[in-house]
Amino acid sequence: MYQYTAFDTQFVKQRAAQFRDQLTRWQTGKLSEDDFRPLRLQNGWYVQRYAPMLRVAVPYGEIASRQLRVLAQIAREYDEPEAAVFKAAMEGQGKLGTTFLPTHCAHFTTRTNVQFNWIPLSKSADVMDLLASVNMHGIQTSGNCIRNTTTDALAGIAVDEIVDPRPYAELIRQWSTLHPEFAFLPRKFKIAITGAKDDRAATGWHDVGLHLVKNDAGEIGFKVFVGGGMGRTPVIGTVIREFLPWNQIMNYIEAIVRVYNEHGRRDNKYKARIKILVKSEGQQYIDDVEAEYRQILEIDGGPHTIPQAEFDRVAACFVAPKLADIADVAPEALQAQLDAQATGHVMFGRWLQRNVHPHQNPQLRAVTLSFKRPGQSPGDATSDQ
Structure with a gap:
């Protein structure tokens, strides 16, 4: 981390x-x-x-x-x-x-x-x-500001991951924290990012959804969605960029939020989310974002273009940890032991099926622990737990 x-x-x-x-x-x-x-x-x-x-x-x-x-x-x-x-x-x-x-x-x-x-x-x-x-x-x-950036719960370890989204999420976190221009937006603003084929981050339900992709040349970039949301007016985000170079993501988000900050409604909090603006303005909103983005690059000089050295500094925090040598037991033998345990204990077998997931490292697994327990509200955990 x-x-x-x-x-x-x-x-x-x-x-x-x-x-x-x-x-x-x-x-x-x-x-x-x-x-x-x-x-x-x-x-x-x-x-x-x-x-x-x-x-x-x-x-x-x-x-x-x-x-x-x-x-x-x-x-x-x-x-x-x-x-x-x-x-x-x-x-x-x-x-x-x-x-x-x-x-x-x-x-x-x-x-x-x-x-x-x-x-x-x-x-x-x-x-x-x-x-x-x-x-x-x-x-x-x-x-009414840019909230916590979220991503896939299996980020960094998912077997269907194209690009690890965590370094990008961290860079966006640093950029958005106490951003002086976006401290008092028309309404709260949420960003989600995924680097996997399966969108477990539910990016389509966010104000800005970001999909890390690779183009035909193998270059990393973002597919950008805007205007998603749940609540009383559920909307799936609109694609406004099929491919944006990775190092331009913060300049582009700045354009997105700047147009929203200028034109989003402030007279009715139920109609103040960016999804309402995107839905009502349609292509005009997208054109305004592109115009603002061009100005940020051509006139302002792209002040939030991510330097390679800064990306490398942050990405170095997300390398896989070095693990102790695992006992010299064949994977087939380990799987046979698990299968035997699952056959003999029905509840354990169900837990293996539902809560244990593949990992990028074939020697490891990802495990989901549930916060749903009898007598507790879903999501609650006591101090002892």
Whole structure:
């Protein structure tokens, strides 16, 4: 996974310190609720019916064991409502008043974020400091900005992968974080990227969907979709570029978002997503993006063209780890042992069939662990788990 540099680490810690200052000024009345709201939102702090909710970013789904331990610590030490809040929440459920409201747990979302539902705002700065200690944060997990970039859960190991999407996702993350022009878009903006033949990243449902492809000459580029989305107006994204050279992707996304920022609706949040603009403008939107892209290249000089050296620096973080020598057992013998176990234990056989997937390294397998357990909401995991 990507290794934070000294600059990256300092950036996250400074952001946490900035949030602590904002929180203190709000608590002392020096910052109004209206002024504080967008600041906390762009650090991942919502205020819902009964309690705040924190959304922590896990860019393109990669997380380290040390980070999981800190998430467990936050769940254990901070994710618990005050007695009065818990009582109000229970009473508010009416007939479901006896339903257990999960505490001391984290919720893993479909867009590779982690959410906590019972942390009081008074402790929010302490939590942000704890996250920053392992290079985690909630930057742009909320608000009308470019959100967490997602990709295939099997990125880097899928057998049908054409190009590893993770280095590109990381470069987009760095480019979009605190982008000064796109901090207050008409509505939230989500990007997904895949490098596999099977689109497990569901790119067609995103504001921008990116497919890594190779042309006839073997050159790497992107097939670009725009204007996908779910919700009350489900739309599959429109292809606006069949092939874009890989090093131009951020210049092109800048053109896409810039046109949306200028023409997207701001009078009705239900019609403010880019899918509405693309649907209403059609070819005109595509023409505007191409014109903006040409200006970025010809007049601005393509400021976000990715240098090969920078790509190589980031890509070096995603090489396959060196593994210890595996016992000298023939693959056929190992498979026979598995088959025997699966035949003798029906549940294990089902698990092998449904949860174990091929890996690019034929000596390894990818395993899916489910968050669906009896008595728990799908996606929840307790601090112990």
